[in-house]
Amino acid sequence: MFIEIKGVGLPNRGAELMLIGVMKEISAKHPDAKFVLLPDTPFSERNKHEVYQKSYLIIKGLDLSFLGNLIPKRIRRRFGLIVESEIDVVIDASGFAYSDQWGHEKAYLRSAKHIKRWKENNKKVIFMPQAFGPFKNLKLRDHMKVILQHADLIFARDKVSLEHMKELKVATDNLYEAPDFSNLLKGRLPENFKSTAKDICFITNSKMLEKGGDIEADNYKPFMVNLISRAQELGYNPYLLLHEGEKDLQLAKDINMQLKNPVELIQTVDALEVKGIIGTAKLVVSSRFHGLVSALSQGVPVIATGWSHKYKMLLDDYGCGDYLLSSNNSNAAGILEEMLNEKKYSEIKNKIVQASEIEKSKSKDTISKVLKAL
Template identity: 25%
Template sequence: MDIYLNGAGFENKGAEAMAYTAAAELGRRIPGARFHVKAPGGSAALPAGAGFLPVSGRRRATAADLAALCRAVVRRPFLALLLLRQRRRALFFERLGRLDACVDISGFALGDAWGAGSARRCAALFRYLKSCGRRCVFLPQAWGPFTDRGVARGAVRTIACADLAFARDRRSFEYLTSIPGIARRKIRRACDIAFLFRDAGAEAGARILAGRGIAGPIVGIVPNMRVYERSEGTEQANVYIRLLADVARFVRTRLTAVPLLLPHEVRPGDGAARDDRFLCRLVQECAGGPDAAPALTDAATAAELKAIIGRCDMLVASRYHSIIAALSHRVVPVALGWSHKYAELLQDAGIAHLAFDIGRAAAADVLACVREAYERRTELGRTIDANVRGMERSAEDALDATSRVLTERE
């Protein structure tokens, strides 16, 4: 079976963890399955040895490609409009239509934050795949809110073309199922499959830290460009950067621990791109320099980063999947988020009071919470353990249900 993983990526370590987990877990349940991911640059754009197959609309179209596209247009006239406007996208759709199924692992693709245009594009893709008779499943992810009518309309059309869709938290489930006209029978709740992601091992995490000379109690700090972009001010004057710098100084001076900056979005190149490494440099400049707030800015895999987080004594994070990595290791996280998904995740883990909305977070409150979480980390770790076991089982159940949907006969 050939399965397209929609939303897979390797610059964002959360997306990378999702891709590897989906391939490993579904591959275990569906022997012989092959997994395809969007790769405009072809195989060269994918991690070496990852085992994923590239799909692209940018590859030069052969005569066979064009013939297949013409046949697809005849069978599905709405593709003709797309062909007139965006030839590469039409070719991409046609190539996806040759595969057997689509599993969406976007994490958070539909909601007011992404706009009606994104919702229309999502609906168009799944409408085409449905017209080809392909099975489509949305693995657990965040949804909503849907106050924008165009976004809500796109969600209704998208879910109508899906065989199954999972919401990974209570509020996402409520946002999605409350849209008038939505196919509620297709929507279920389940926790994120990244709870099942296997890291590189405790030894690998310890080796990487030792290689950088980082020892003693460690509080990981994970920034997020999306939060920076939503916060007032630029560069060192940005309120989010100043808050992270306050946290770094507090960790070093009051908790006598090492504030370790861990970027989760790393784009190709020398680090000049505005990714999470850019934020790490800004925080260092505000917090006293690289010695005061070291950063692991070298390219690392998602598996290595999860192993490093497992060696931390605590985490202060704005990346959703870094928080899942911490919970998986029973490391206590404090979340500084921009959407409902952060608070909902910590609610499910039994530590809702450790989640902050960055738009309303006062520095004094965050620092007090960091102190409490650090001092009570053993007790809070037991609370996390009691809840995360069920969250891991929920993720397993979602994958079981997905494999049944993908393999059942009409």
């Protein structure tokens, strides 16, 4: 069984967690399953997961992927190359790609253009839990209706996303609400990593500058500098943890340069190590969605900033929606200090731990539905 996984843009560690999660759960039930990715991510990133590569070649807008069929199968296998006709299952683990913020072309090219043909060729098509909407663009609405009509399973990651899908008014029994399933994964620590009870993990996101609007673009860096500085004044050990690529790395470096006392910048190419590090922190201040999932699913309190509804919905699921802050919040440092009060911290942590068990139970139900569909 060849399973193509779409939407996992490596080296995004959140996307990598979803890739690992899909592979782990399906392989446990179907050990013969083989997984396939498009060659649009670095080879080094794909190679460490031992996935196959799909035949994919676009030149000046012309799709020449069919040329892979001209290569004898025994040669294709030698190079780990899989053609479209060999794919049995398509799993979309995008996270957030289908909305006005990303545009109608992305939805069309990723799924709507192909899904009728996929189903005609008896492929299973599953959309793992992800954020959807809004869909005000008429072309995007049409594309999403096609997807809803033909997918075997679609999981919306929160109530708002589910409502955006229902507003398309497509009669279907394939749509469910389910949390991000990476909450089931256990992290691991890098060799020689040493944590302390005073660690506070800061995770940046360049999309706060690109998609968060003028307020976030103008205030985000000062916001992070302010919180890191306050954490230092309170006697804690803040550090910056890289969660994705060059843009986040540069942003973290820019923030560090503005600090009176620069902090450690931790980089690892292993998504499970990222989650493991997050799990050791006293508190996580994150603008990356999966940085928040990794913290909350391990019972670690958070302060969040975000640029879409998915952040608020996630924090609400864990009973801590009040800790989603705008970058222009003048009391952010005070909120940080309040959260670190021993009694308050214990209350928040207990609430998160209880919610985490519920969310993990929901994810197990999601996996059961997926395995049944296969």
